[in-house]
Amino acid sequence: MSKTALAIRHVAFEDLGVFGPLLAERGYAVRYLEAGVDALDVDTLTRPDLVIVLGGPIGVYETDRYPFLQAEREAIAARLRQYKPTLGICLGAQLMAGALGAEVSATGRAEIGYAPLELTEDGQRSVLGGLGATPVLHWHGDQFGIPNGATRLAQTPGFPNQAFAIGPHILGLQFHLEADDRQIERWLIGHAHELAARGIDPRTIRADAAKYGPALADAARGVLAAWLARLG
Numbered sequence: 361m362s363k364t365a366l367a368i369r370h371v372a373f374e375d376l377g378v379f380g381p382l383l384a385e386r387g388y389a390v391r392y393l394e395a396g397v398d399a400l401d402v403d404t405l406t407r408p409d410l411v412i413v414l415g416g417p418i419g420v421y422e423t424d425r426y427p428f429l430q431a432e433r434e435a436i437a438a439r440l441r442q443y444k445p446t447l448g449i450c451l452g453a454q455l456m457a458g459a460l461g462a463e464v465s466a467t468g469r470a471e472i473g474y475a476p477l478e479l480t481e482d483g484q485r486s487v488l489g490g491l492g493a494t495p496v497l498h499w500h501g502d503q504f505g506i507p508n509g510a511t512r513l514a515q516t517p518g519f520p521n522q523a524f525a526i527g528p529h530i531l532g533l534q535f536h537l538e539a540d541d542r543q544i545e546r547w548l549i550g551h552a553h554e555l556a557a558r559g560i561d562p563r564t565i566r567a568d569a570a571k572y573g574p575a576l577a578d579a580a581r582g583v584l585a586a587w588l589a590r591l592g
Contacts, residue, residue, distance in 0.1 A: 362389040366408040368432070370395045370416025370451060373546035377538040378577045379412070379584055386588050396428045405435040410445045410591075413452030415536065417551065419502055420454045420464040433459050445529045445591050450500055453532030457524070460507035470501040470558055471518055474568040474576075477535065483513035486525060487586040494579045495572045497536040499551070504534070528590040537580035541573020 365388040367376050376383070376390065383390050388410060393400070395416070405411055413436065423430045437459035439446055448456040454464045474495040479488055498516070506512045506524050510532075513523035522534045539547065548555070548562040555562055 363387055363409040364407070365390045365410040365412065366405070367392050367412045367414060368395055368400070368405075368452065369393065369414050370418070371550065373543070373550045374415045374450075374536075375538075376412065376414070377540040377543065378580055379538045382581050382584055383410075386585075395432060396426065400428060400432045400435050402435050402438040405439045406442060406444065411436075411439060411447070413446070413448045413455055414538075415450030415452060415499070417554065418451065419466060420451070420458045421466075429455075440526075440530060443527070443529055446531075447587070448532040449538060450534060450536060453524075453534055454502055454504045456530070456532045457504035457507055460510070460526075462505035462507040462510075464502060464504045467501055467503050467519075469518065470554075470560075471498040471516065472500075472555070472558065472560055473498060473565055474572045475516065477514040477516060477522055479514050480512055482511045482525075483523065486511075486513050487531070487583050487590065488513055488523060490582045490586065491579050494576055495568070496576060497539045497569075498534075499536060499547070500534060504532070528587075528592075531587060537576070537583055541569040541577060544569040544573070 365383055369375060369392045418426055433455050436455055440459055458464045474497055476493045476495045503519055504521055506521055510524040510526045512521060513525055515522050524532045
């Protein structure tokens with residue numbers, strides 16, 4: 361019988377990317393839930409074997425503008441209390457951190473583009489250890505605190521909290537390992553307004569995707585494979 365994986369998607373082009381085929385290879389039947397459209401409740405999020413909460417261009421704290429975020433965070437919190445396998449990416453990691461009681465806040469600045477991580481000692485021993493100096497895709501302006509009981513795994517010069525884990529089942533990543541470099545144009549189009557507002561040239565990201573993307577895709581699949589293996 362196939363294992364079930366639910367991916368919560370907040371914007372169409374931020375999907376499972378390079379993670380999708382590997383999940384299928386590992387026997388997961390994957391379905392997407394569209395945040396803000398489909399029902400986000402405790403039963404929906406606690407039933408699957410695996411939940412991946414994907415990114416999006418809104419803030420965890422914007423519940424007055426996007427009321428569905430409250431129900432989403434409560435459902436994520438219920439899943440985390442049951443210690444069920446959960447992976448959060450960017451907004452997804454921020455929602456997980458918030459659900460675990462950590463502060464999530466806007467910084468007034470942005471980290472967008474390809475750049476390497478600095479792994480902590482715990483990070484080097486974690487599933488992220490295989491990344492080494494491989495540049496990853498950053499695309500965020502918010503930051504999360506490390507939840508109580510979680511282990512900090514990575515940092516960058518401007519953002520000290522880039523990843524956290526609780527045991528082998530809970531993993532939050534501020535950065536994007538899943539993004540498929542062959543689909544980067546979808547990101548550049550979807551985030552065109554933000555890039556223009558921040559004075560970031562999409563040609564730089566496009567060139568870096570071609571330069572770093574293939575190696576990152578291999579490393580990202582290695583990270584996910586290692587994490588899935590630790591789930592037992």
